[in-house]
Amino acid sequence: MKRRLAALTMAGVLAVSMLAGCGGSSADGSKDGKTEVQESKSEAVGDTKATEGSGEDTDGTGSDSGEAQVVKWYVFGDKMPDHDMVMEDLNKKIKEKINVELDLQVIPQGEFADKMKLASTAGEDFDLVFTSNWLNSFDENMSREAFMPIDELFEKYGQGIKESMPDWLLDIGKVDGKLYAVPNQQIIARQLGVLIQKEYADKYGFNKKSIKDISELEPFLDEIAKNEPTMFPVDVRANAYIENKYEDLVSVAHYACAYIDKNDPDAKLIPATTAMEDQLRLDNEWYKKGYIRKDIATVTDNTADVKANRYVCSLGSYKPGIDAEFSSRQGVPYIAVPIEGTYIKSISGIETMTAVNVNSKNPEAAMKLLNLVYTDKEIFNELLFGLEGTHYEKTGENSAEPVEESKYNYSAYGWKMGNQFNEWYLPGQEEGLWEATDKLNREAQVSVLRGFTFNPANVQAEIAQIAAVDKEYYNGQYTAADIDKYIAERNEKLEQAGLNKVIEELQTQLDTWKNQSK
Known part of the structure; x- marks a missing residue:
């Protein structure tokens, strides 16, 4: 290949x-x-x-x-x-x-x-x-x-x-x-999941073994936001909407230049300006509902709060046994709730x-x-x-x-x-952990672009400019008073930075790769 x-x-x-x-x-x-x-x-x-x-x-x-x-x-x-x-x-x-x-x-x-x-x-x-x-x-x-x-x-x-x-x-x-x-x-397979402090899961009756969509977590987050003023409802370490639906291509800083729908056999490219909109709106909505800490725009290191277990939930990657691993590290019991859908990216491994x-x-x-x-x-x-x-x-x-x-x-x-x-x-790892992990890898959906990688040589300047825009607008979606205005400004800046040129180069390389792989 x-x-x-x-x-x-x-x-x-x-x-x-x-x-x-x-x-x-x-x-x-x-x-x-x-x-x-x-x-x-x-x-x-x-x-x-x-x-x-x-x-x-x-x-x-x-x-x-x-x-x-x-x-x-x-x-x-x-x-x-x-x-x-x-x-x-x-x-x-x-x-x-x-x-x-x-x-x-x-x-x-x-x-x-x-x-x-x-x-x-x-x-x-x-x-x-x-x-x-x-x-x-x-x-x-x-x-x-x-x-x-x-x-x-x-x-x-x-x-x-x-x-x-x-x-x-x-x-x-x-x-x-x-x-x-x-x-x-x-x-190797990527799966989203939520780690939840068991004390609060028990207290508010959250007992799901898995969830299909991140929205199923919101009623629980509502309870934390209303009743636990000294706690932060969720530490967001992954973009749930994006990761559940898309595979990222040409990663730049915190996001990517383009995406494909995981279920699209033709791997049609979706610009970041389109793919990111729903994720940015979700982030803004969660901030307004009180799920996200109020000082999110200025916090650069939350390590101390993580160690102190101030976050009730942590949204990130799931793997078998992560609940025992996290509980051991944090010193208090956590439960792990996977979000359905496992995926092997084009370059996983x-x-x-x-x-x-x-x-x-x-x-x-x-x-x-x-x-x-x-x-x-x-x-x-x-x-x-x-x-x-x-x-x-x-x-x-x-x-x-x-x-x-x-x-x-x-x-x-x-x-x-x-x-x-x-x-x-x-100690703390359950027997069968490795078998479960191997099973997860083998049963995951494999990207239709498996084996393709992008050569950025022709668009290095544009990628550097896009990275600068990404840095400028990073986390701004949470606190934006007008999310539509924020998205429009961000998209305009990305296009001015050369996003469309990067996508054109990506499409050219994809077409060449597809022809060679036939």
Whole structure:
């Protein structure tokens, strides 16, 4: 499936959504750019590397094939004091299984992107590396030919990974039909939901297990607004009307330039000036009803109020188990109410991937190791939790609890390094959580534009101007005395900034992509 290579100069201008799971966040992002000579270079490098290495253990099962190959793997985070102790024990098991040793390099997040760029441009010999649309940019790395095409390696040594994931997921790691990165498995589908403090749900009789439309929440919000003067009814972290109906394209700051109706098989483009109107009116209506805090226009950081549980509801991304996770973090019980409808965006999954460095001297060993970590629960969980009795205690067949003041705990890193669905459950997580998340991913509606990404190279100036307008008008819809006037002014400014030119460029690229995909 053809994809276009995003321009590097857009870094910092084109913001992208992160449901995360990570935490997510939430951000979306996404390629032509490659010349015929560059493409030939990539193919030559990939073909050469795929045949390098010892040439032994071709079935990937491990054997007594001599000295183990060392695979250097870069991830971001905080290195634990007992890191070397765990690696020593873990590598005994990895070597026995596939005759490979892991050299896990953990780099602070603030240094990671620069460190990886320097290592790549200097031709450093490392093997595996975390990449995404928000850290160590996949697009930027592809423009520098920093990653190796791994189709043959994946077919030979990555079958365990392939069998464990939905068919559509691998698409996001492909450029011009070649695979360059393996997406990690975690929460990928996007679903809206509402977290509600259980105390107030019980008090006012809110007992719905799910809702079809955000309007079903309004009677409850009315009760909070009228009867709980010291509380804020809702913390809005997602645009419920927009997200339930549309998929955003060309994200800019807080919104997007264009949208498509999720249920439109022709993916007809809808300008932001049209798509956003109903959302802006809803925001204004909620403010006037008292659902939104009165100082919304001036508040830039509500962290203290969130920690103090001053919000009765939080509107954002839903995932299985988020109620227990949020309750544990907040210190008071919350219930989670999903809003019906799960969706896989065109670029969902790009938020967490692992690639093979084009300068890797051990690409076969790297793919064997990635496949092992992705599929072997024993290896994966020792990598995350450390040594039993020293760093954690088992609390069940598939659950564990870190030892207090443990000097090794990467259990929060599961989504960074493989298949999070193999991770042991932590206290507060319900058995079956990962199965439920996997089911949610597999049953979600998949975008008709799956595999398409936008190259902003021809409209960078316009996108920067649109971002400035977005910033100028951000949150103004809540307090606008005349919402019609506000919308008209905002729309005029967006059009003056070049919105229509961006949409024309987007349509051109979409038409090309559709023709190539036939």
